[in-house]
Amino acid sequence: MNDRHAYAHSTLKKTLSERLPLLCRLRGWRCTRGSFEESRAMKAYRDFDTVSVNGQKEKILVSVRLRPLSDNEKSRNEVSDWECINNSTVIYKGNNPDRAMLPSAYTFDRVFGCGCPTEQVYTEGAKEVVFSAVSGINSSIFAYGQTSSGKTYTMSGITEYAVSDIYDYIEKHQERDYILKFSAMEIYNEAVRDLLSLDSTPLRLLDDPERGTVVERLTEEMLQDWNHFLDLLAVCEAQRHIGDTSMNQMSSRSHQILRLTIESSAREYQYHHLGARNSSTLTASVNFVDLAGSERASQTLSAGTRLKEGCHINRSLLTLGTVIRKLSKGGKGHVPYRNSKLTRILHNSLGGNARTAIICTMSPARMHVEQSRNTLLFASCAKEVTMNAQVNVVMSDKVLVKQLQRELARMENELRSFRTSSPTGSCDSSTVLREKELRIEVMEKEIKELTQQLDHAQSRIQDLLLLTTETQRLEPGTVKAENQDKYYGRVDSSNSNLDFADNAEEEFLLDGTSPKLPRMYSKIVAPDLLSWWDITAPKIQESSRNDDPNDDTEVMCKDAPASQ
Ligand SMILES: Nc1ncnc2c1ncn2[C@@H]1O[C@H](COP(=O)(O)OP(=O)(O)OP(=O)(O)O)[C@@H](O)[C@H]1O
Numbered sequence: 110m111n112d113r114h115a116y117a118h119s120t121l122k123k124t125l126s127e128r129l130p131l132l133c134r135l136r137g138w139r140c141t142r143g144s145f146e147e148s149r150a151m152k153a154y155r156d157f158d159t160v161s162v163n164g165q166k167e168k169i170l171v172s173v174r175l176r177p178l179s180d181n182e183k184s185r186n187e188v189s190d191w192e193c194i195n196n197s198t199v200i201y202k203g204n205n206p207d208r209a210m211l212p213s214a215y216t217f218d219r220v221f222g223c224g225c226p227t228e229q230v231y232t233e234g235a236k237e238v239v240f241s242a243v244s245g246i247n248s249s250i251f252a253y254g255q256t257s258s259g260k261t262y263t264m265s266g267i268t269e270y271a272v273s274d275i276y277d278y279i280e281k282h283q284e285r286d287y288i289l290k291f292s293a294m295e296i297y298n299e300a301v302r303d304l305l306s307l308d309s310t311p312l313r314l315l316d317d318p319e320r321g322t323v324v325e326r327l328t329e330e331m332l333q334d335w336n337h338f339l340d341l342l343a344v345c346e347a348q349r350h351i352g353d354t355s356m357n358q359m360s361s362r363s364h365q366i367l368r369l370t371i372e373s374s375a376r377e378y379q380y381h382h383l384g385a386r387n388s389s390t391l392t393a394s395v396n397f398v399d400l401a402g403s404e405r406a407s408q409t410l411s412a413g414t415r416l417k418e419g420c421h422i423n424r425s426l427l428t429l430g431t432v433i434r435k436l437s438k439g440g441k442g443h444v445p446y447r448n449s450k451l452t453r454i455l456h457n458s459l460g461g462n463a464r465t466a467i468i469c470t471m472s473p474a475r476m477h478v479e480q481s482r483n484t485l486l487f488a489s490c491a492k493e494v495t496m497n498a499q500v501n502v503v504m505s506d507k508v509l510v511k512q513l514q515r516e517l518a519r520m521e522n523e524l525r526s527f528r529t530s531s532p533t534g535s536c537d538s539s540t541v542l543r544e545k546e547l548r549i550e551v552m553e554k555e556i557k558e559l560t561q562q563l564d565h566a567q568s569r570i571q572d573l574l575l576l577t578t579e580t581q582r583l584e585p586g587t588v589k590a591e592n593q594d595k596y597y598g599r600v601d602s603s604n605s606n607l608d609f610a611d612n613a614e615e616e617f618l619l620d621g622t623s624p625k626l627p628r629m630y631s632k633i634v635a636p637d638l639l640s641w642w643d644i645t646a647p648k649i650q651e652s653s654r655n656d657d658p659n660d661d662t663e664v665m666c667k668d669a670p671a672s673q
Contacts, residue, residue, distance in 0.1 A: 170218050170466040171492045172234035173199055173485070175473050176259040177223040181356075182474040189473035191481065193222035199485075203475060215485045217492065223473065227266030230468060238466040239271040242371050243278060245391030245500040249398060249458035253429075253487060254470035255480040256402030257357035263468055264399040268342070268367060271395070275371065276335055283376075289332035290370040293345045294324060296450050297363035298421045303328050304345040304365070314453055321461070322453045329370070342367075352415055356404065362418045364425065364451050367397040389502040396458055400426065400451075403480065425449040429459075430487055436460040437493035464498045467491050 175191055190203040199220045201213045219234050241248045250267055252260035279287045293304035300311035305328040313325040332338050350362040374390040401422040428449035435444045440460055446452045457463050469488040471481045 166495050166497050167464065169491050169494045169496060170234065170238055170464075171469070171488050172219040172221060172230065172466070173215070173217050173469045173471060173488055174221040174225065174230055174234075174259060174263055175199065175223050175471050176262070178474055179257065179472070182472065182476070185476070187474040187476055189223075190475045190478055191471060191473040193220045196220065199471075201478075203478060205478070208478070211482065215489065217469075217488060227263060228270060230263060231267045231270040234468055235267050235271065235466045236274065238464045239267075239274070239395050240278070241464045241498065242369070242393040242395040243275065243373070245373075245393045245502060246498045247393045247395070247457060247463040247501070248498075249396040249455065249463050249465045251398045251400065251458075251465070251467040252470060253400050253467055254402060254484050255472070255477060256354065256360055256404040258402060258470040258472050258477075258480075258484070260402060260470050261359075261361055261399050263470055264397055265342075267468075268397040271397070272338055272369060273335065275369070285373045285375055288372040289338075290329045290372070291332050291338065291341055292327050292329045292368045292370075293341070293366070294327060294368075294454075295349050295363040295365045296425070296454070297350045298418060299425070299450055301450055301454070302348075302363075304348045305330060305341065314450060321456050324454065332369075350418075352418065354404070354415055357402075360404075361399060361401050362415075362422070364401050364422075365399045366454065367399075368394050369397070370394045392501055396455070398455065398458070400429075403483070405480070425451045428452050430490075432459055433487065433490045433494060436495075437490040460494050460496060462499050462501075463496055465494075465496055 173193075175193060178187055178189060190201060191199055192202055193199050194214075197218065197220055198214055198216045200215075201208070201211075221230050221234070235250045238248045238250060250264070250271075252264040252267075254260050275289070279289075291305075294312070295302050295304055301314065301324055302309055303312055303324075303326070312327060315323045315325050317323045330337075330341060332341075345365070345367065349365055352360050352362045354360045370392065371394070372390065372392045401418075403423055403426050404419050428445060429452055431448075432444055432446060432452050435442065436459060444460070446456045446459075452459065458465050467488065469484050469491075471477075471484055473481075
């Protein structure tokens, strides 16, 4: 980065950091830290990149889907023990006395009976959540259930319906530019693998303070069209670990996460039409999560590799169950997200910044009643988990600068139109200016006068201080005053044995002493303006008729009367 770029960079950073919070406040947005792939250097001023709006708390949308009895189950003469009695309740019809104490009816947001097509499951149990991503809210759709219960069947259908619907939506919303990106991974035996890459090296998970857990070097394909998407799905299907078990010939041995990221921004010509808010760049991901199914080794008859896979699957599902259970109780205390890669990666989709729908799949067969109840228990807990989804408005540097420039131009226009719409606008402002100038002149004059008065007062204080210092230096029996040769004092000697005539004016000498007053009683403080004293002549003991400085006989000194 050369100097000019560095300067532009720092100016831009300053502008953004100063103006964006203000803009956000004006628009009622909340600023949070960014969520972008970015270099460290750029991160500094990307702190404001992600603006979240209307953080909304809502519960996970939980549905249950009952599949028909499979051929395998039918061949074993299995009976259906479960039935959906309405849109939201599934009941246990069995009459096993051991289970008499357990609940027989379970209620969820939606339940889908064995005759329900996947399209309906998508429309009623996932579509709304999926479409949050179009408006900038992260979302996740999970399929959870025991092995062979229909998770892959359900989730692959939902993924296709969802992406197809999103393409339709984009087609109908030409006012915005959309970019779709697709990535895919599987967690197989606790190792994360990129399903869009032939390299099967496990991928590392990184903890990003802003984005949470990030899968390092995960391929992200820019989707060109619907067919491109189908091609990528086929690649994922071919790459995913699938195995033959006694329960399912095509059993998924890994958890699969397909991620569609939708970025949208207003087309240039739409900016003014839509307003600043709707012209923001939005970004959100929707995760399609097809979990591996819980399984019992006794039922799947697995051994070796299958057994090992089953152990990993069960362990990670156990952690998922624990996380959901803890979150359903308010998420207080430690939530063990880090105990499995699955819960680490899906942290945000489980009680974080996302809208989530879980579809729990069940086999109606009696032989699976235990597993089905566990699934319903998991679904019941999931119902209680509260999410906090937020709109992620992402502004790239370019978009952000553009938006700020537009905002600035708009404000300047408003100001200009305000001035022109006010007929006295310019005249008023010059009058106000003139008034202010006059006021400043008057104030300057006042300041000048006050300064002069201050100088004068200071010089007087100086004089007084000087005099006080000199007075303090006067010896007992001395009086000092400027410009006077003599002083006169009225001496009250009525109570004195000294030789004064009553109220007689006595002459004091220039040195302040009176010829008639013993020296020690002539100790008179005489500021310069004083020229007259009332002196109470003391009684003096003969023995005291000396210059004893400790004699406390009173000598009064008063200001001279004004007439004098
Ligand atoms: N709703 C349904 N209607 C008809 N057939 C279904 C339905 N759900 C599942 N199936 C069938 O049941 C079988 C098992 O389904 P699927 O592979 O989707 O189960 P799964 O839960 O993903 O199993 P695993 O966990 O072992 O991968 C498949 O042959 C599938 O076609």
